[in-house]
Amino acid sequence: MTNNDLYKGYKGGALETLKKFEALVWCDVEIITGDAMFKGIILPRSETSDHLHIVLKLISGYNIGVAADTVKNIKIFGRKEAHYKIPEKAFPYDPVKPRVKLIGTGGTIASRLDYRTGAVIPAFTPGELYGSVPELADICNLETEKLYGVFSENMGPEQWMGVANAIGKEIEKGVQGIVIGHGTDTMHHTAAALSFMVQDSPVPIVMVGSQRSSDRPSSDAALNLMHSVKTAAESDIAEVLVCMFGPTSDDYGLLHRGTRVRKMHSSYRSTFRTIGDIPVAMVSREKITPLRTDYKKRRTDNNVKINTAFEEMVSIVYYYPNMKPDIVDSLIDNGYKGIVIAGTGLGHVNKPLYPALKRARDNNIAVYMTVQTLWGYVQMYVYDTGRDMMELGVVPTANMLPEVAYVKLGWALGQTSDIEEVKKIMLTPINGEITEREPSNGYLIYQGGIPEVEAFISKHRK
């Protein structure tokens, strides 16, 4: 054990005090200060905390910080280091039940807690998962594979390709459904990427995560996991789906199409919403209720198209009033090959940007327009400014979401560098990223405070 571990996390004055009294982390101690005596166990200190305090876990289970410069003496009674392990129970095998594969990329779909430090230890093997969500065994025979252990924001093209290839292998092996555990922040980016990289899957590919980590009793993780595993095992929807809470209540989940879904709240459980359309289905612990019929159906073959080619030099430009052309110019100068603009209203930017957009076209850079309103279509022919831009080579993407357009443009540029070919790929929907029509219930953001909305909320669980 290194010296670092013996005084884990301690720096400066606090470290000096501990060293002076030879008090290591995990020592059972009595700390005497000028006016008090504290009895407990010295805990490691978080790296980001200051160097002034020593953390003590009292017998009552509470932690406190004692100012190191007030310490007069530390009496040591012993030392016991804690080691934590998740209990493993063999995941029961039932020959009648379908095979489901859970691929982990990060996040903590299931986990347990180091009660002393508060650290969350991910649970991932089938045995560990069975230990924390035993209900899974009623649904399927679960196999797991930890592909990555990264936070959501660190998922990128390399991981998308890795996941797509792993899915391909599992389908070849004949699993009946695939669940992908993922952090929620960029789940919709990965869902879009998999929608393009994995085509014509014979089985459901269900992405799932949690908004409240699974170390808390009110976590949405266990229910999300049950919903997603049920969908993978039993549903006939052979698409890339995102499976997360419908309402904030522990009630049902929604299955969103991977190309139309977006995280819409920074912390709510029911943060994922299908934009400009309705979800594919609802899922509860008892049943899966389709909300539409036009989804791709499950097949019994093991055929799937995996195409992971991807061009990383693509960017999103979120337009704001008075944007200067240097923003676009710098992308051109830095060798970007594709630009997705999130324009205002029907898809607009200001005139001063035009020369830069012209320069982009002359440099063979693919420029696509989406709307920052998220709902609705790009309709650039309505106003002169839009028509001017189309002449400058900016291609409207109908109702494709900005993040989806970004992912698809990278994927399309991975297939070809011919701008016209790219355009053909971009504008030919693969799985709902562009729809011909927006149904009248595709845009519903009810405004709180209005009597009829309040009446609705009071009758249905949120």
Place this chain on the structure above:
Amino acid sequence: MTDEDYKFVGFMSGLEIHQQLMTKKKLFCRCPAGMYNHHYDAEILRHMRPTLSELGEYDGTALMEFKTKKEIIYQINRESVCTYEMDDTPPFEINDDALDIAIEIGMLYNSATIDEIHIARKQYLDGSIPTGFQRTAIVSVGGQIPYKDRQINIIQLSIEEDSCREISDTGHRRVYVADRLGMPLIETVTAPDMKTPEEVAEVCKILSNIVKSTGKVRTGAGAAREDVNVSVEGGTRIEIKGVPSIKRIPLLTYNEAMRQWNLLRLREELGKRGITTETFASKTDDVTRILRKALYQPIANAISEEKSVYAVTLRRFKGLLNWKTQTETYFSKEISDRVRVIACLTTLPNIIHSDSTSETISIAEWQKVKKTVGATEEDTVVITWGNAIDANTSAKEIIIRAKEATIGIPSETRQAQKDGTTGFERILPGADRMYPDTDLPPKRIPAGRKNIIRSGLHEPIWEREKWYKSLGIPADVMEPLAISKNAALFKKAVNELGINPILAAVALIQYPKRLKKMKADPEQLNEEIFLGIFRAFNLGLISREGIIRAMFDATKYGSFELEHLAPTVDENSLEKIIQSSISEVKKMKLFNDNNFEKVLTGNVMNKVRGRIDGKLVIKFIKKISGENKK
């Protein structure tokens, strides 16, 4: 029972006092605190799942709550609850006003304030907090308060968020209102230093007074709740939760001590019968078919609803379900409580047993049951019913509780019942349920902040009371004055203005109550007003009787101004007033002429009240009416 008796049984008791703090906003979000709603706008449904603890085992309470599989419904009002309380938004920084009050109260106990506060999560799986845990932090540790000829030790003081109010708990559904959720609360924990039930109540009162003396805590129903820990020699520490008033503490602690004593005697009886944890024997049989024609209503209803009826045979337990535990309460109640809480069989009765003398199923049916399950004369049979899953849980729980009798007193928290007995609430949670809150960083309490709070501390209430006693303050005013926010003002009035202490105490404590009866709001009176009135009294501008009049006027004007005072009455004018009153009263038709002087006094006083000393008025009336008679 005498003090000696309590000593004999080894009675020990400690307190955990919860007190809401008076802040504008809640502890970890910016919702208003203290807003109680009578209607709700929306409902949210949650389930609580236990999380795995250190050794890979579920915490005792956690496991129990999970067995109960409750649907938890939260009723929320948009004015009093935001997305934080519903666990859809992480916490905001701790409310500094609440923290300052908590630090101040800790200092009044002579506790050591913590240098760096760490927010912890304390698991609660009953659903009373939607996150499944309460955010809580230790603010100070140690300290003591004087009591009788000794010290009562304070273990710690923590600050925490309040939980939901339970509305109902029926079957598998529990409903909470969330308005109170998240309000700042402090918990004071004492050492088990109290030796009789009366001492528990007295210490509770002292602690409650200390807290109130800051003037920074909430009062009224539900603002303060006590948990009482009780144990007897050879027993287990039992927590009685949510005692709503101090008056009820003595009876509850007495009953709990008796229950523990009786459970220990029950264990001895089991020992005599040769029943130990190892030799304990029981069996469960489905007797639905045998009792399908039973007339006993609860079972007849269950059968008609196609529910299951189980018989649990407790070997060699004959008579023991009638073992007395508390006043008018028997061991069967311990079992029935568990079945109610854990198997969610909330409609009572939820069990019947063969030791019972009350009428249930017929003697023939009992015999048939006993014969079918193979019960002997030495055994007790307990029958329970419900849907198959609940009845099964119930049968298991009956066995668990009966077997626990061989150990003695199971660790659990108990509820205070209206009749002064205690009832099972839940298995006692372990220290495992505490873990650090990863959403909030530790918070440093710099020495400067502590010093500012310390410099504003008032003297301890017991020292105030000592001083009041020496001043001759009446007993009924002494205690309210010591905890009053006007205690400092009293000191100033007496020491600096030289006001008569009794007069000042009465004006500060009793007059505000009288003003309320006069439909005036005493809350309008501030220090400035009181000092103005006392100064005016010193200058002779107001009479003793005029003080309450001046206070009354000040509540209306919002301030005390000399112009508001009616001019004082001199002796000449008083005579004229009396004369005019005499002619007025003479015109009245009195039922009894003997009342003349009384009516006259009232008439005069209405005209001069507060403007001249009342004693002088009576003296003059006697003099003038005496002269008239002549």
